[in-house]
Amino acid sequence: MGKWAATMRVCATCRYWCGSRDVDGLATLFEAKEPYGMCAGPIGSFRGCQMNEGHSCSKWEKFRDD
DSSP: OOEEETTSOSGGGBTTBOSOEEEOTTSOEEEESSSEEEBOOSSSTTTTSEEETTOOOTTOOBSSOO
């Protein structure tokens, strides 16, 4: 699976992606442990869908607020 920087707006770095991932202590690097995960976004057409770790949408939100 992929490794992604927090600045990349992909599902693997989104707070709403429920796929298995490892996140470093500062939430700057994300490693997807599986290619797909459920989208738990509050609104939008992807809610409840299996999303690829590298997919992106306009509802993306940062994993952690600083």
